[in-house]
Amino acid sequence: MSTIENKPPMLIACLRMRCPNCRKGFVFQNKSIFPLGKTTALKENCTVCGQKLVSEKNNGQGINYALTMVVFLLNLLWYCPLYLALKKNPAEHWYENDSMMWYLISSIFVVIILQPWLMRIARMMYLYLYNSFGQSAETTADNNK
Numbered sequence: 054m055s056t057i058e059n060k061p062p063m064l065i066a067c068l069r070m071r072c073p074n075c076r077k078g079f080v081f082q083n084k085s086i087f088p089l090g091k092t093t094a095l096k097e098n099c100t101v102c103g104q105k106l107v108s109e110k111n112n113g114q115g116i117n118y119a120l121t122m123v124v125f126l127l128n129l130l131w132y133c134p135l136y137l138a139l140k141k142n143p144a145e146h147w148y149e150n151d152s153m154m155w156y157l158i159s160s161i162f163v164v165i166i167l168q169p170w171l172m173r174i175a176r177m178m179y180l181y182l183y184n185s186f187g188q189s190a191e192t193t194a195d196n197n198k
């Protein structure tokens with residue numbers, strides 16, 4: 054259990070896509086999101102502590118959907134001030150013009166661009182939520198017998 058000491062904080066390790074056990078080993082096969090077909094491909098085991106990372110089909114799609122919705126809402130943070138700044142007729146309401154359509158179009162664009170990272174973060178959250186914690190390489194190996 055020597056890997057337990059000096060663990061980086063969980064949130065930082067999760068966002069940096071590190072192993073849920075030691076929070077040091079990078080969990081994805083490729084550092085870059087490319088090739089896109091392998092964006093969410095995990096390493097079989099953590100290279101630092103040996104924690105088994107691949108378990109059944111943990112793609113985290115449900116979490117990914119939730120994250121996509123969150124990004125949609127976060128888009129309001131930049132869209133609303135921009136909309137108010139660029140509005141030509143101050144008396145006009147947002148439902149009287151095309152602003153809702155442009156919000157949806159720009160949000161869809163942002164979500165598509167961010168999708169590989171959202172998918173990775175969703176998979177990380179799934180790993181952190183459902184992987185059994187504190188398993189050393191030895192106990193993981195025992196469980197696999």
Ligand SMILES: [Zn+2]
Binds near residue numbers: 072074076101103
């Ligand atoms: Zn590890």
